[in-house]
Every structure is written in C-alpha cells, then in structure tokens.
Amino acid sequence: MLFNLRSPLRTSKLPALLLIFAVCGSFVYSRPVLGFHSGGVGECEGCHSVHNSKEGAVVGIGGSSLLKGSDPTSTCLLCHQVNNATGPSTYYVSTPDGEIPAGIPPKQLSPGGDFAWLKKTFTWYPDMVSPLNTSPGERHGHNVVSLDFGYQPDGTNLTAPGGGYPSQSFSCISCHDPHGKYRRNLDGTVTTGGRPIKSSGSFDVSPAPDGQTSVGSYRMLAGSGYAPKGIGGSLAFIYPPPVTLAPLIANRSEATSQTRVAYGSGMSDWCRNCHTGNIHNGVVGFKHPTSGSASGTSTGTLDSVMSAYYNSYVKTGDLTGIQATAYLSLVPFEIGTSSYFVLASILGNAPTKGPDSADGTPSVMCLSCHRAHASGWDRSARWNTKTTQIERNGKYSEEGALYQPYGQGRSEAEALQGYYQLPETKFDPNQQKLCYKCHSTLPQ
Numbered sequence: 001m002l003f004n005l006r007s008p009l010r011t012s013k014l015p016a017l018l019l020i021f022a023v024c025g026s027f028v029y030s031r032p033v034l035g036f037h038s039g040g041v042g043e044c045e046g047c048h049s050v051h052n053s054k055e056g057a058v059v060g061i062g063g064s065s066l067l068k069g070s071d072p073t074s075t076c077l078l079c080h081q082v083n084n085a086t087g088p089s090t091y092y093v094s095t096p097d098g099e100i101p102a103g104i105p106p107k108q109l110s111p112g113g114d115f116a117w118l119k120k121t122f123t124w125y126p127d128m129v130s131p132l133n134t135s136p137g138e139r140h141g142h143n144v145v146s147l148d149f150g151y152q153p154d155g156t157n158l159t160a161p162g163g164g165y166p167s168q169s170f171s172c173i174s175c176h177d178p179h180g181k182y183r184r185n186l187d188g189t190v191t192t193g194g195r196p197i198k199s200s201g202s203f204d205v206s207p208a209p210d211g212q213t214s215v216g217s218y219r220m221l222a223g224s225g226y227a228p229k230g231i232g233g234s235l236a237f238i239y240p241p242p243v244t245l246a247p248l249i250a251n252r253s254e255a256t257s258q259t260r261v262a263y264g265s266g267m268s269d270w271c272r273n274c275h276t277g278n279i280h281n282g283v284v285g286f287k288h289p290t291s292g293s294a295s296g297t298s299t300g301t302l303d304s305v306m307s308a309y310y311n312s313y314v315k316t317g318d319l320t321g322i323q324a325t326a327y328l329s330l331v332p333f334e335i336g337t338s339s340y341f342v343l344a345s346i347l348g349n350a351p352t353k354g355p356d357s358a359d360g361t362p363s364v365m366c367l368s369c370h371r372a373h374a375s376g377w378d379r380s381a382r383w384n385t386k387t388t389q390i391e392r393n394g395k396y397s398e399e400g401a402l403y404q405p406y407g408q409g410r411s412e413a414e415a416l417q418g419y420y421q422l423p424e425t426k427f428d429p430n431q432q433k434l435c436y437k438c439h440s441t442l443p444q
Contacts, residue, residue: 036079039200039216040180047075047178065229072171072178072228074148080172081149088251093373097150105376105417110251111261112373113380117141118151120376122409125402135386135408141374144171163276165235169228174274175372177222182241183214188338190223190240203248204262204347208340217241221270237273242266245343247351255421258329260351262343267334267365268292268300291334291363300364302333302438307355307362309440316428319440326354329420330382331437333368336360364438376410376418383419383434384408390419394429 036042044050048066069075081094088109095106095116106114117140124133143154145168154167165174172178181192184201186209194214199207201215209215217223221241227233243264250259269292291300302310310333311326312319335343337360346353355362370380377384384390389406392398396415397407407415416424 037180037200037216037220038197039202039206039220040183040197041178042180046079070147071145072173073144073146073151076172076178077146077149088253090251092251094149103411103413105411105414108251109253109259109417109420110373111246111259111371113141113371113375115141115144115151115374117374117376118143120414122414124404124407124409126405126408127403133408135378139378140376141371141380142170143167144174145169146171160274163235163274165231165274169231171228173228174231175222176220177217177226178220180216180220182217182221182223182226183209184217185209185214186211190217192223192225202244202246204245204344205248206245218244218246223270226273235274239269239273240266242270243338243340243343245340245347247347253421254329255423258327258352258422259420260327260329260347261332262347263332263334263365263367264337264339264343264360265334266292266338267367271366288369289364290368291336291365300334301336302355302362302364304357306438307357310438311354313437313440315426316430316432316436318428321354323354323356324350325352327352328434328437330422331368331434334363334365336362376414385433387433389430389432390434391424391427391429391431394424396424 036046047068049068050066064071067075069078077094080092081096082089082092083096084099085092085095085107087107091110092108093110093112093115095108095114097116097119100106100116100120106116106120108114108116118137120140121137122135125131126133138152138154138156144151145153153170158167159165160167160170180197182190183192183194183197184190185194191214195209196213197216198209198213199215201209202218206215218241222237223240224238225236227236243266244261245264246261247259250261252259268290272292289300310331311323312321313326314321333355335346335355337343339360342359346359369382369385371382372380374380375382378386384406387406387408390396392406395407395412396419397410397412398404399407399410399412401407410418
C-alpha cells in the first residue's frame, strides 16, 4: 500500500485555514483535514510505536500489535476525540467524558453520530401512573470497546443482533479497515490490491480512479473477505463497501442548512456483513424491509406512490412539498445507483432533491432510520421512534416538566442536538413521528 502525499487536499485550492495540527499521542502532526489516511493507510507511526518512542520521547502505553492505545478504538480516539472543542469539527467522533454532564449534549454532528451518546442515560416519568422509564446509554448506538476512553461492550446483546459478531470485540476496526486496503477501481470493482490508492474516494470532491490509480473505499469501510485480527474467518465480510459520497465538510450543525450524504447503493447489504439474519425481514422480530441483494432488490424500494409521499411531506398536516426541496437528513434514502457521477452531481447541484426515478431506484436502507455510530435516541435512531410525537407545543423536550412523555428525560439542548440542531420551527408544534415522511396519504 502506498501512502500518497499528493492527496487532493494538498493540491487543492482550499483555504489555508484547513491546515490543522492533529495531536496523536504525545507528538504533533501538521496535516490538512482528512490528509492522514488519504483514502488508504496512513503513516505506520501514526498508530503504532515500534519502540514505544518517537524522536526520543515516550508515546503511548503500547497495546497489542504495538498500538499506541490499549486497543484499536483507543488508538483511533487518540486523534478522533479532542478536548474542549467549541462545536462539531473535522474528523472528531467522540466528546470527552468531562464535557457531557447532565443536560449537556455531545458536541460532534457527523452523519454517523457522536459515540459519547453511549455514555448518557436518560430517565423520566411518562405520566402519573407509569413507573420510571429509562433510556440506557448502551442502547444509543454501536458499543465500541475502549479501555482508555471508557467505552464498554454492549451488556445486553452479546453478539450483533441477527449475527454472531462478538460484542466484546467490537471496535472501530470492526467496520473500518485500518490499513485502507479496499479500493475502488476504474471499472467500479472494489479490490484489496492492484493499482495504488491516490486519494480518498469518500467525497464529492474526490478524484475519480483512472487507468493507473484507484481511490479508497467510502470512509475506509472494509469489504468482502475482511475480518480483524482475532475474529474468526467464519465472520469474514461477504459484501463490499457501499456506493456512497459525502460532502467534504459533513460534521456540522444543520441549524441553517442540512447535510446530505449521497447514499447510492449497497448500504443495507454492507450492514448485513454483521447483521446476517436480515433482521428487518422477520428475523428476531423486526419487519421493516430494506433494499439490497440479500433481501431482494424490490423489498425496500420507494415506489412511485411512496416517493410521492416523501416529496410532498413537509411536516404534520402539510403535504405541499416539492421534489426539488424534499430531502430530509433525518430520513435519508438510497438513491439506487452505482454511478459516482450521479452522486457527485446530486451533491453539487441538487443536494435537497427528493427521490427521483431518473437518478436510480430509490429505496429505504438501514441508515434511513439509524445512524452508523450513535445518536441521542434509542437504537441509534435519527429521531425518537419511541414516542408518537417528536415535538410538543413547539419544543423537542418538555424540560422541567414532572411528566415527560415526549422529551423522555432529555434537556432541550440534548434533544435539539439529537436532531442535529434542525430548528423546531421546521416541524409542526405537535409534530408526529417521521415515519410519515414515507407513509403519509392524508394530513395527520
């Protein structure tokens, strides 16, 4: 694997302010945003310490495989968590423990979510006769394990729901290949060898692969044949990384505009690498269909009727929407194409566009309802699925009320952050659940 210093971020005309210092362990890198991995493997010394030192200084405590952290996730968080951030920024995916006291939400707003939601448990009384309800932190997302940063394994699901992946072994590298071997080639195939990786393939500004070079898989997601060290071959991935593109600046508040990730195809199948039982098709009690070859490509399709619902639905009682502005980041959909040209065009020219059969076969996929890392709601949901309303009297939370059937223990700040700072005024003052974005025929 080649580490190419000529990444598009180094040769682009992005403002010099994008150059930052990324502190990893006890030494400092001077790199542009996202430049360390550059779509493939980074410098070995970024994660490993061969002699537990760098230029004479001790770095890290030295975990297995000579990692700088005690385990893979701890090593990743040496760079992907930062102290005293003023808000969402760059590649951070976790907020430190001391910065999320009761009532204060995690800070990061990447499309995948902030793992610190796993450390926040909420309690509330829904009414005067019901017992105290609880939303445990471990139910808010994928429970990565990190000794150094206080992330614990899932205590309820000992293996991935619908599959056999052990919770005790779940880490960042369960999904992301730390050595960045998976690459997208000119012919659209994804392989672990062949042409050198010249850049990340994750972004709308990423270069296309050519006859001499490839680009990295989306977010360095692993693909067919992948199994981290210590995980048996029987759990190796079957499906390739999804066809997806994201905007370069994706970790941001959506208070004034929404962040769109262009999901093309293959997302649900990729999730099935661990959730092998097709859990939304009847196994272990879940029924909602999703797209993908494992379930049959038509089961999650947004047909013309559902696409029309999506495009017309604005909020409870308002079906005046149009396709050009219908997209809602809390209910994204799979465009249904393997064309990166189409994905880049949508992000560049029509990021708020709703489902359109001219682009592909739009479908529901796992990330239509869930975030990949964690969220402020149970089941890593993008919105609160355990209540009939997501707003009451114009607020996401009934903070301070004795009974809190809708806010469910969250402060207004936590609930607002859970909705990625989309203002309450975007919805009806008594907004019903967002299932109606696809399932609406009449005003509610």
